[in-house]
Amino acid sequence: MKAAYLTGIRNVEIRQEPAPEPPGQGEVLLEVEVVGVCGSDMHYYRSGRIGSQIVAYPWRVGHEFAGRILQVGPGVDTLSEGSRVAVDPLIVCGKCDQCVSGREHTCRNQRFLGCPGQAPGCLAEQVVMPARCCFEVPESMTAEQAALVEPMAIGLYTQRLSGVRPAARVGVLGTGPIGLCVLAALWADGEYTVYATDLLNDRLELARRYGAGWTGNAGESDVVGEILAHEPNGLDVVFECAGEQETLDQGVDLLAPGGTLMIVGIPPDDRVSFDMNHMRRKELTLRNVRRQNECMRPTIELMSSGKLNLDALATHRFDIERTPEAFDLVADYRDKVIKAMIHISDRS
Numbered sequence: 001m002k003a004a005y006l007t008g009i010r011n012v013e014i015r016q017e018p019a020p021e022p023p024g025q026g027e028v029l030l031e032v033e034v035v036g037v038c039g040s041d042m043h044y045y046r047s048g049r050i051g052s053q054i055v056a057y058p059w060r061v062g063h064e065f066a067g068r069i070l071q072v073g074p075g076v077d078t079l080s081e082g083s084r085v086a087v088d089p090l091i092v093c094g095k096c097d098q099c100v101s102g103r104e105h106t107c108r109n110q111r112f113l114g115c116p117g118q119a120p121g122c123l124a125e126q127v128v129m130p131a132r133c134c135f136e137v138p139e140s141m142t143a144e145q146a147a148l149v150e151p152m153a154i155g156l157y158t159q160r161l162s163g164v165r166p167a168a169r170v171g172v173l174g175t176g177p178i179g180l181c182v183l184a185a186l187w188a189d190g191e192y193t194v195y196a197t198d199l200l201n202d203r204l205e206l207a208r209r210y211g212a213g214w215t216g217n218a219g220e221s222d223v224v225g226e227i228l229a230h231e232p233n234g235l236d237v238v239f240e241c242a243g244e245q246e247t248l249d250q251g252v253d254l255l256a257p258g259g260t261l262m263i264v265g266i267p268p269d270d271r272v273s274f275d276m277n278h279m280r281r282k283e284l285t286l287r288n289v290r291r292q293n294e295c296m297r298p299t300i301e302l303m304s305s306g307k308l309n310l311d312a313l314a315t316h317r318f319d320i321e322r323t324p325e326a327f328d329l330v331a332d333y334r335d336k337v338i339k340a341m342i343h344i345s346d347r348s
């Protein structure tokens with residue numbers, strides 16, 4: 001079968017390799033239909049690492065995907081051959097203190113698809129996954145929509161974790177795919193006063209479609225000053241979705257006393273800093289977001305009901321042979337790309 005491998009910095013090769021072994025106890029064999037290119041893939045593509053997670057080449061990448069079940073293994077009675085599924089790329093042990101306390105997303109023995117040293121990625125024609133990672137989607141949902149369930153689940157989890165409620169004053173700093181998913185979760189939840197920033201005007205245009213009442217390009221104006229002119233008392237919650245020191249600082253400046261800074265973006269560096277005098281005097285809460293937890297099924301329900309439509313996020317499409325082109329496009333933010341979708345199966 002065909003599979004895509006990182007072979008060096010900004011190098012992707014399409015290779016032939018044997019198909020997976022038949023699924024074991026509690027597993028299913030999936031035909032991969034569509035894979036979304038994620039920002040975390042770009043960290044590995046551009047620099048070969050995220051923190052201590054360093055790529056040992058060659059390494060198969062990709063984790064946002066949807067597929068169709070080709071074969072079920074022993075003990076699987078919740079799924080059947082032919083079912084179409086959205087996939088949670090996190091494989092957990094189910095036994096550690098985190099798993100048994102309801103925090104599977106911080107499992108101490110986790111294996112995440114495409115994460116160096118953990119589990120090979122999904123950019124391949126077939127993969128084997130635990131059945132518990134697979135969530136059946138209705139036939140009315142396209143393969144692209146199903147592949148967007150996982151990043152949207154992060155947006156939904158982030159919104160829920162923040163504790164934000166309708167009528168709150170909210171900032172979303174960085175309106176790439178995850179920032180837009182946070183916006184979409186807010187939009188589906190109720191009426192918020194939302195301020196969104198980015199460096200790309202086409203992304204800000206899409207942010208307005210997903211409920212941002214005010215948008216500003218941080219490369220063209222003083223967005224902090226402009227937002228505070230509208231909200232002199234500051235914002236209740238800021239979702240930092242860019243992973244940059246500058247936006248972290250902006251978040252602290254924008255928050256009202258008692259506000260919460262949600263760190264969603266992945267910084268490229270191991271360390272970031274904060275003006276602790278500013279944070280202490282405002283008594284700010286700082287909260288990190290680790291992927292998602294128990295939000296796959298609610299996301300499918302929201303999307304299949306029509307309450308969430310993420311079709312506008314899928315801006316570019318490639319087949320697996322053109323994976324290097326897709327990665328280059330996303331890495332360089334070219335051609336107004338939001339989300340590049342790689343179609344693996346002919347049926348997708």
